[in-house]
Amino acid sequence: MERKIIILLISFGIGALAVLVISLVVHNYNYSVKVQKIEFKNKTANFYLSDKKILLGFDFLQTLPSDAVIVSWWDHGAMIEAIGKRKAIIKGPYEKLVISKGIGTKGLKGYSFFKYESPEKIVDTANLFLSSDEQKAIMIMKKYNANYILVVYPEDFQHKFWSIPDALNEDPNLYVTDYMKTPPEEINFEQITTLGKQALIIKLLFDNKLPVEKFTKIFDNGKVKIYSIK
Numbered sequence: 250m251e252r253k254i255i256i257l258l259i260s261f262g263i264g265a266l267a268v269l270v271i272s273l274v275v276h277n278y279n280y281s282v283k284v285q286k287i288e289f290k291n292k293t294a295n296f297y298l299s300d301k302k303i304l305l306g307f308d309f310l311q312t313l314p315s316d317a318v319i320v321s322w323w324d325h326g327a328m329i330e331a332i333g334k335r336k337a338i339i340k341g342p343y344e345k346l347v348i349s350k351g352i353g354t355k356g357l358k359g360y361s362f363f364k365y366e367s368p369e370k371i372v373d374t375a376n377l378f379l380s381s382d383e384q385k386a387i388m389i390m391k392k393y394n395a396n397y398i399l400v401v402y403p404e405d406f407q408h409k410f411w412s413i414p415d416a417l418n419e420d421p422n423l424y425v426t427d428y429m430k431t432p433p434e435e436i437n438f439e440q441i442t443t444l445g446k447q448a449l450i451i452k453l454l455f456d457n458k459l460p461v462e463k464f465t466k467i468f469d470n471g472k473v474k475i476y477s478i479k
Contacts, residue, residue: 303401306473307332310399318395320377322409322450323366325399338393339374341366343416375416379424381447383463387478398464398476400453407433413450424448 310319310333318336319329326340341364370393377389390396411421411428421428424445428436438455445451452459453476456466461476468475 302472321399343371378450
């Protein structure tokens with residue numbers, strides 16, 4: 250059975266309105282995707298939603314219980330809710346990122362379409378992802394009634410990881426050697442430090458190389474990985 254979904258995301262900036270329209274045609278998990286670029290304060294932004302595997306990963310969330318709450322880094326939160334139809338703990342950037350990097354409400358691409366996330370939620374999620382104690386991570390999840398974690402490989406490692414320790418005022422190089430000096434596409438597993446190999450998000454991204462004890466992987470298509478608490 251074929252169905253067509255039109256998703257309309259509206260985000261308000263200062264004196265501006267941005268609209269993103271995503272058209273998905275679903276037929277036995279085959280996607281034809283059109284992503285409309287958005288003009289915002291003379292800057293153009295678009296999303297990675299043309300990646301079929303990422304779409305399939307978000308779509309899988311609809312098979313989870315309707316009250317499922319998903320942990321992810323903030324970049325994925327909006328699509329978890331728009332496509333996956335499940336609640337995300339965080340779905341906007343932290344103010345420190347926006348101000349220190351000169352993005353977001355400053356009018357540069359991408360971040361202008363999100364509202365600032367609660368500092369408490371950002372810090373909790375960062376602590377969860379960097380924790381070497383999986384039980385401690387689960388306790389943070391329970392604080393928000395969350396029972397699933399979603400990560401995207403390799404994006405969450407090569408492109409987004411730096412912002413997780415940054416949210417805690419930590420140096421990402423403590424976890425991945427020369428992270429900020431290496432072109433994103435060249436960042437690799439061999440650069441991960443001993444401390445990095447203990448971090449939950451690294452273990453979830455590289456579960457084929459690092460042990461994960463208290464989480465069960467329920468979905469993996471080589472791009473999106475989704476875990477539940479055992």
